[in-house]
Amino acid sequence: MKRFNTYILIILLVISGKTFAQQTPADKQSEPVTIVGATAHLGNGEVIENSLIIFEDGVITEVIAANLTKRQNPGKIINAKGKHVYPGFIAPNSTLGLVEIAAVKATEDDDEMGEMLPNVRSLIAYNAESKIVESMRPNGVLLGQIVPRGGLISGTSSIVQFDAWNWEDAVVKENDGLHINWPDAFRRGRWWRDEEPGLKANKEYQENIQKLSDFFTSSKAYLAGERDYKNLPYLAMDSVFNGNKKVFVHVNGEKEIMDVIQFKKDHALKGLVIVGGYDALGVAKELKSNDIPVLVNRPHSTPNKAYEDYDYPYKLAKLLQDAGVLVALESSGQMERMNTRNLPFYAGTVAAFGMDKEEALKLITSNTAKILGIDDKYGSLEKGKSATLFISEGDALDMRTNILSHAFIDGREVSLETHQTELWKRYSKKYKDQESK
Template identity: 35%
Template structure:
């Protein structure tokens, strides 16, 4: 934000929402045209669909073999054997698997088109204390990347602003829509704070002290920001505030307990300091990253914190740790009874979310818990109660596949339904494959 202006990049949709809250809105001049795919969003479901004889992975009530599933008006209406629906279109799902649509957490989908080209990267904003900024205003529902991700069974994504400190607010979006407004899925307000990290200290005494001071200064800046926000909240509550400050005004739901604070932190020191901040103000805390979270299970459970673990396919953070350490942490979190979900901090690479979940199965997590970590548990962390599972009353977000969705070698995804709408799985990569196949 520069002089009260917001820079909005990939999408103009949704800007009106912020223009009501901020004094000025500036639309950036593009150096390159916005990339947009030519795949039509699916029409609204108009007739019921009855899937027959499928293996249904409910994520809430186990696996139901040779079962039927009825969806209508975008919702799941019935699950069972030998269901009858005379007006429904029948889909023979014999030998097929039906899963809930996957939810990708901590992504920059629709915010980034080409990572190395600044005009197409709208995941960051200038300044360090920007709680009032909303990633949704820069979301591009026509991004070429989105169809390449949903073909892997991902129906929804949490789009998250990036930054050095208090970066702004995230949103949950559908990955098939005409506009930003159509894409939005209502969730609790979510603020994102990137906790500073104290890097390995050098041997030089002077440089070591400089590094420690820099770290402490950054932590103090965060503390001061939340103190100022709390004072503003008290003044607002007492109706004595002298002027409107959009930064602290946006944070009122956080102090009222109506929003969640997502703190991006991996090391034990970072997580302990983030937990202390949340405890001081009674914030609802979500740790994103969470590499050392299992070591602090007692602390996190005490304040009812949750974790979005994002390092499943990463190397260990420390040289003296086993090479498989990153793979084992979800199972360790489960053993420690810390509520968690899996995320994949990326844009195009978030397509590997089911692979990451599958990797955890090989290192101690049950197959059912691995599926829940990218469906039901992900929805619960965001405060959404009707997504992430195949159950009566839930949204009809479904993936039809020929094999195990957690194993990319055998998955063979055939259909993706979002709110009962049959989504076109064509994408730029498949188009290029077909093009050069005929060369």
């Protein structure tokens, strides 16, 4: 009986392993790759019809019009005539790889206990084997900023690519930014505390800002002193003060954004970024003059206020860009990890509501790369940059035509198969077989 149970266990493990095991990451690029004939959307606003793109050892060596050369092209040749080439899309402010199933507590690793946690690093909790992460690639989302949640200071994010065995292999930029959850000046009554319903001033607002300010001041004093004891949160702030780590402030209201700008000045912070910025348009002039970019929340949402235009979330990115603010898109919110795969379609929605399509593309490529500080290697198709790109059958910002045939991360051709595509093929075949009977 024991032997029988052992056999059953082995069979179950084999089946589950086949069903749930991580795909093997792609091997390092071994030969040059030449893509010929595609319409190349460079990610910087430019388009090259009938393009020639060559990359070797993971780096782009040529991006030109195909009719400018008659030479013999090296390595593997991909005929992409009639197709489109794009730089890999970048998903900022994401919890991909930190939570797999929200209803299962054991799979959640995006929030630590405490208020001031700059020393918490999301990278070491990142699960490269996540099935959700895998599902990003078929839509062209190949890079992401992995961000912790919770507390006043959530911790430190890192940027990864989406085809790796583990976080060590995945990391593109380690400890890129500190994340602050700015308190709300107004909030609704909390029923679990027997508070009256409705919006009212947050009595703890100034107190929480003072907590943040005191923490920054104490950290700076500690770092400037003799350090006769080790304080990990204070030590983690060193890279913030020297400018090596950006500060991402998650905030939406006008008053709160103005207070963030003052906080930036008070503590001489470099590289501050607004995340969310729902009411940022009202203070766009101040954001521009202080060189503060905004990661705008996904446009597929309804207006927060009754007097706002129905399409305000759709056109907010364009309005901020028109005001001179550097803008990119992020996708936090309800079901944020699954919805991150819709990043290109968020940009498509912005284009449908007034923004030029190549400018909308920048919201998920070069603008994002600039804001995250990785534009030296990623975000656009340019000579000397990483060969992180994909080929689509059609317009990648349209869900009807964004059908990928090839995708590359640092020159490695990655798989476009996922658990979802396997199920799609299985059940498509099932219904086709039934129709043919």
